[in-house]
Amino acid sequence: MALIWHGLDEVPRDFGPTALTIGNFDGVHRGHQQVLSELSRTARAAGSRAVAVTFDPHPAVVHHPDAAPHLIMDLEDRLAVLAGQGLDGILVLHYTLEFAQQTAQQFVENVFVRGLKASHVVVGHDVRFGRGNSGDLSTMQELGRRFGFEVVVVEEYTEHARGGAAVEDDDAEERRCSSTWVREALEAGDVRTAAEILGRPHTMHGEVVHGAARGRALGFPTANLAHDSAGHVPADGIYAGWLVDEAGTRWPAAISVGSNPTFAGVARQVEAHVIDRPDEAPEDFDLYGQKVAVEFVERLRGMVAYRGAEALVEQMKLDVDQARRILEGTARLA
Known part of the structure; x- marks a missing residue:
């Protein structure tokens, strides 16, 4: 150590x-x-x-x-x-x-x-x-x-880069790995490229706090990170990723970053919906007040304002299904 x-x-x-x-x-x-x-x-x-x-x-x-x-x-x-x-x-x-x-x-x-x-x-x-x-x-x-x-x-460590992404392609231009490149990728929502440069998923750490509870009302409860959470906030959008609780358990998650345009939100918020959460024992799944990690694996889409809650719920179902498919087979390493 x-x-x-x-x-x-x-x-x-x-x-x-x-x-x-x-x-x-x-x-x-x-x-x-x-x-x-x-x-x-x-x-x-x-x-x-x-x-x-x-x-x-x-x-x-x-x-x-x-x-x-x-x-x-x-x-x-x-x-x-x-x-x-x-x-x-x-x-x-x-x-x-x-x-x-x-x-x-x-x-x-x-x-x-x-x-x-x-x-x-x-x-x-x-x-x-x-x-x-x-x-x-x-x-x-x-x-x-x-x-x-x-x-x-x-010697410098390089990755192949094409169109702002890190790719395995001998014909792509090589670019030196740098913190600047990681920031560029995150600000574009390209968390896959950020992970290639970092050698691991980009991660935020913070306390789970109470939000407006809109997700719970729509059937998609979320763990909201405090605004002073550590780590670069990626571009607005919906992501597939992982939430790691204080016990070290990794939960597959659909992560929202943005200001909730459907409900005229103001402050940017990072919130993670745990996929297939253990609702049969909600008393054992209280994340409020916990210091958690949120890992970003892949961006699903940008942030969109929908015409009412019904259209938003339908899209959220699609987002969760897509995130689940992306994360299936990914090892839950402690």
């Missing part, structure tokens, strides 16, 4: 030597996973301990708060996924404008050399660090020679 430190002062003085990497790791996508896998191999071969260095908040939030991207996941989820990547430690550095004034050498000397006793630094070709992102790969290699650590460069 990876140790997690929120600041250099929490790192034990006798921890090290380390093989380390740095990054924002938003989404911990396949490109990140390739770097982390190489990091683990490098650490084992060198007899060092594998450490990922990341930042909170995201630097873009500090430097450009009005134009910062919507994050794919919050810090808690990011750390949980990183901890499952075979690391020995994760160092979270609090990012501020003052912190950002460190030169490339000051940053490396303070964090890598003194703080983590780096023997190896594993990075991609596009690594940038230090004040104004002035440090690049050649800077890192020069500092490695100066301070006695080896720089290991990882």
Whole structure:
């Protein structure tokens, strides 16, 4: 289990030597996973301990708060996924404008050399660090020679892309896996492409709260996520996916994202209707107040305003049937 430190002062003085990497790791996508896998191999071969260095908040939030991207996941989820990547430690550095004034050498000397006793630094070709992102790969290699650590460069991880999707097609254009590409896919409702880049379904986490109860009145009760739930909200529409409750049980679900146009809804809402829920024992299926995960597998359609409740109910039946077919055969992994 990876140790997690929120600041250099929490790192034990006798921890090290380390093989380390740095990054924002938003989404911990396949490109990140390739770097982390190489990091683990490098650490084992060198007899060092594998450490990922990341930042909170995201630097873009500090430097450009009005134009910062919507994050794919919050810090808690990011750390949980990183901890499952075979690391020995994760160092979270609090990012501020003052912190950002460190030169490339000051940053490396303070964090890598003194703080983590780096023997190896594993990075991609596009690594940038230090004040104004002035440090690049050649800077890192020069500092490695100066301070006695080896720089290991990882090749970019790519997916075939066509028409905004990730596909298995040798004729399709290759695109580097990135957090930006994941966000583009989610904002287009293309959760299948997002899952290809991430290596797992895109997931939101949040508390189930009471809603307007319209779904229950129509025969399709839903678990409504609180508006402060973690994770990038995909484009409005209806999705097939999974709801994972606090016990770890995975329930097939038809998921609605949007503002309920048939009923002139206002606030965007993420709500999941559990398919074939155990209505024979509703007292055992009370999700209110639970912290749940909602996983998006495939988009069924966009959000449409229907002429009254009857037409909406008929469409919801079709949506549930389609979601059930898509999810049949999908393993319910805990």
